[in-house]
Amino acid sequence: MWTTPKTDWQINEVVDAADLNAIGENLAALKSPAFAQVVLDEPADFTTTATSFVDVSTARLSLTIDTQGGDVLVAFVGSVYSTSTAVINVSFDVAVDGVRAAGEEGLLVSTVNSNFAANASFNCWITNLSAGSHTFKLQWKLSAGSAIMWAGAVPLHPRFSVREVS
Amino acid sequence: MPVIRIERDRVNIEALHADLQTLLGMALIGISQDNAGVVVHVADAITEDDRMRVEERVIAHDPDTLTDDQRTRRERRAALEQARQNYTAPLDPQDYTDALPVIRILIRRIAWLEREIRDLRGL
Numbered sequence: 001m002w003t004t005p006k007t008d009w010q011i012n013e014v015v016d017a018a019d020l021n022a023i024g025e026n027l028a029a030l031k032s033p034a035f036a037q038v039v040l041d042e043p044a045d046f047t048t049t050a051t052s053f054v055d056v057s058t059a060r061l062s063l064t065i066d067t068q069g070g071d072v073l074v075a076f077v078g079s080v081y082s083t084s085t086a087v088i089n090v091s092f093d094v095a096v097d098g099v100r101a102a103g104e105e106g107l108l109v110s111t112v113n114s115n116f117a118a119n120a121s122f123n124c125w126i127t128n129l130s131a132g133s134h135t136f137k138l139q140w141k142l143s144a145g146s147a148i149m150w151a152g153a154v155p156l157h158p159r160f161s162v163r164e165v166s
Numbered sequence: 167m168p169v170i171r172i173e174r175d176r177v178n179i180e181a182l183h184a185d186l187q188t189l190l191g192m193a194l195i196g197i198s199q200d201n202a203g204v205v206v207h208v209a210d211a212i213t214e215d216d217r218m219r220v221e222e223r224v225i226a227h228d229p230d231t232l233t234d235d236q237r238t239r240r241e242r243r244a245a246l247e248q249a250r251q252n253y254t255a256p257l258d259p260q261d262y263t264d265a266l267p268v269i270r271i272l273i274r275r276i277a278w279l280e281r282e283i284r285d286l287r288g289l
Contacts, residue, residue, distance in 0.1 A: 042201050044176075049183040050196025054167065054207045057200035083180065085239060142196070146180050151200075 002029040002068040034065040037161035040078075042152040049146045053093055053100060053139040056149060061138040063162045069131035070166040074101075074124045076138055078158030080110050081117035084145040088112060095137040096126055106139075112147065120149070125165075136162045167195060168210060170220050173203040178229040180236060185223055190216060256280055 003022045038060060046057055055061070065072070080090045093106035101107065101124060110118035126136075138160055140147070150156040183197050186206060193216070195207035206220050232240065257277040262270055 044199075044201060046198070046200045047179045048196055048198040049179055050198060050207050052167065052195045052207070054169075054196060054198055054205070056198070057202070058205070059200060059202040084235075146183065 001025055029068065034067050034072075034164040035162070036063040036065050037159060038063065040151040040158045040160075041155075045151045045153045046149040047146060048140060048142065050141050051144070053091070053095075053106065053141045055095070056138045056140050057151075058137065060151075061160050062135060063137075063160065064133055064135045065162055065164065066133050067129055067131060067164045069129060070127075070164065072126045072129055072134070072136070073163050073165050074126055074136055075122070075161045075163075076158070077121040078149055078151075078160075079117050079156055080112055080120045080140075080147050080149050081114065082112045082145055082147050083114055085114050086145060088145045088147065089143040090118070090120065090147045091141050091143075092120055092122065093139045094124055094126070095139050096129070097134055100139065101126055106141070117150075168208050168212065170206040170208065170217055170224075171203060172206070172221055172224045174225065174227075175203075176229050177204055177224075177227055178231065178233075178236075181229070181231055181233045182224065182227050184233050185227065186220060189219055189223065256284070 003026060005026060006019065006022070040060060042060065048054065048056070074094050076092070076094075082088050082090075088111070090110045090112060091106040092108050092110075093100045093102050095101070107124055108120070108122050110120045112118045140149070149158065151158060177197075177199060179197055179199060182204070183194070186197065187194050190208060190212065193209040193212050195209060198205045198207065204224055206224065208216075208220075257273065257280050259270065259273050259277050262273050265273065
């Protein structure tokens with residue numbers, strides 16, 4: 001549990017147990033900030049045909065952490081491809097408490113077809129979050145056709161993680 | 167964005183998308199699938215009747231039924247595989263020394279392109 005550090009110490013002011021415990025608790029909070037991660041090892045990969053941003057998997061790619069307020073680093077490592085021979089764009093974004101972080105066309109685009117898979121990995125700072133519980137969901141959309149995210153069946157093992165950093 | 171969740175395993179997502187598009191038109195945003203089942207993403211303006219019809223179609227969906235585009239891709243792929251089996255040996259310009267000069271030039275060019283493609287495919 002993070003406590004805002006006391007910064008108004010006065011000369012001859014006595015340091016008591018609560019002050020020292022607050023420092024100790026802050027060090028512990030800095031050592032182990034709020035963190036959540038999912039490593040996919042699914043029997044079947046994830047697919048979509050959505051042309052507007054939707055959750056990749058509400059069941060598996062949704063992470064909730066309790067933060068002290070501030071910034072959170074979101075990371076995703078994964079790959080996508082298409083079953084279509086036509087080249088399509090697969091766009092990604094992160095929804096934070098239901099609101100997409102990047103908005104518009106998202107954070108990144110991977111261009112794929114059935115011959116070429118593409119890297120869809122990214123890091124993203126989410127800044128100035130309030131203290132409390134926050135939910136992060138990976139979202140994607142396509143320009144057309146259908147896309148597949150390898151999620152363990154291949155076997156590749158994407159990772160989605162969130163960590164409070166300040 | 168409203169979603170309709172239906173528990174079922176394997177689907178042909180392209181065929182299911184095409185099927186639901188005939189039902190919903192522009193109200194269909196897309197379909198996703200993960201281990202929890204099928205998720206149909208729809209626009210706000212969907213009636214309860216449409217919702218029920220979506221569920222019925224997803225449950226009745228046959229994943230082995232291909233779309234026209236999938237059938238075309240499969241046939242094209244099969245034709246390519248057949249051609250690969252038919253022409254396993256590289257084109258040899260020496261087999262055509264008695265052809266017309268212009269044909270021999272074309273054969274040398276085709277043999278060169280064939281070598282380039284084999285190199286790209288790691289053969």
